[in-house]
Amino acid sequence: MKVLLLDFNIDATVGLHQGLMSLSASLKKNHHEVRLLLLNDKIGTCFNLEKIEHIVTEYGPDIIGISIVETQLNYIKKFCNYFSHYYIICGGPYVTINPYTTLRIKGVNSVCIGEGEEAFCELCNGKKRPLNILSDNHHKISLRPFNSLKNIPPPDYNLFDLDSLLPIKNNQLEVMIGRGCTGKCSYCINDSYLKKYKGFCTIPPKPKDYIRYRNADEIIEELVSLKCSHNIEEIAFIDDNITGYPAKFLDNFFTSYKKKVTLPFTCNASPLSINVARTTILKNANCTTIRIGLESGSDRIKKEILNRPISNKKIITASKVINDLDINLSTYNMIGLPLESKEDIIETLKLNAYIKPKYVKLMIFYPFECTPIYKKCEDLGLIDHEIKKGLTNYNSNTCINFSPEHRKFIMDVQSNFDRYISKFSNKNYSKITDSVAIRN
């Protein structure tokens, strides 16, 4: 079959789509022809339906596969409506938690819930009603258990034009060595994802079944080959929590990485699993930056709103480990959280000032449908749906009904986050925009 995969990446962070690269690898292994249409204003095609029609008609796909994140939904609806004469299947995080709503979008023929490598291949191979795929609003969802990542082919990096994409990312290659997170943070997809699997698998998975990692030798071989064929200066391991993988795997992987790949790297890690032993493994392998989710400096907000049991004390301890090993510390932060006061935001600024990150990234909170925090916001009547509908990013506005004064404060902190942090310390902070650090 001829498959066209669509990556809607409009007014959003540019990056390799790990899910689509994995689907592409499985489809190609099953002898299907695959092409990507990347919709993005900087690289790829801009969102102009006539222009897109020209590309789609020229390729003539038998099936169109779209990956959906909620903030791209407006564009996706327009696309599906316009191309409703094609067979369209949608998957991705939004679809997994809102399958029936997605299936009702005009033009959508079927949806994939959860991980899609086997299901999408079975559909393209002609199998009727594969598990994980729903083509009818009246049918019930049935999911297969999480697959071991050792059973699926390595991601197809050729799906993307790496030589055009890498320069935009400061020649930093994004890589995932595993999947899953056992956190239950109320704003994130992971918990809802796991709940879907628990509810619809014949054998419900345990949280630990969600955490999986790929074969270390295979990843190393892949990175060595990518390094030889492209201008890659740095690797970013974008797994949710790299230090959450077993120490033996980390040690084995990074020992080999240090010998064969050698490139400096950045990674995400949870303050809960950061310790001297694990962080030393990273440092020895040329880790230059560790990004942690600070999210809020208010322990009350973390407990009552975010369901995130990572106290300021734990964040301070983890930051000390990172700073002591002379690794750059980077923090992810959110403001504009439901029931958050000015004082809570000041706590976030103060905590950043105290732990001295080299880079900071701030997002204005956006409630994703069907997450526990969304339900809470709805119950309290906190969402301005008109504003939410128009939002495609996390920095231009808040869709939470705050007073005009608090709204003004949020926007001011958003524009001057590093300067606000500096108010609480004597150090200047460089700011990360679009996930790429601007080094001073």
Ligand code: B12
């Ligand atoms: C890495 C990552 C990124 C990377 C790479 C993007 C990507 N999609 O790969 C970067 C940094 C670029 C990024 C950007 C953004 N991200 Co992001 N990101 C993630 C993260 C941490 C991991 C995603 C991942 O690679 N998972 C592993 C792969 C294998 O899984 P997958 O992509 O879900 O794909 C599998 C299935 O979903 C399914 N599937 C997916 N698509 C399709 C399509 C078809 C046809 C089929 C059949 C199946 C199928 O099969 C795939 C293989 O099993 C997730 C959190 C998470 N745990 O998912 C957030 C997440 C996906 N991001 C999110 C968001 C909002 C964004 C941004 C809007 C942020 C921004 N500030 O701009 C942008 C949007 C990007 C875009 N497409 O426009 C949200 C989406 C929430 C939602 N409900 O929609 C998530 C869920 C985080 C959260 N808040 O909970 N992101």
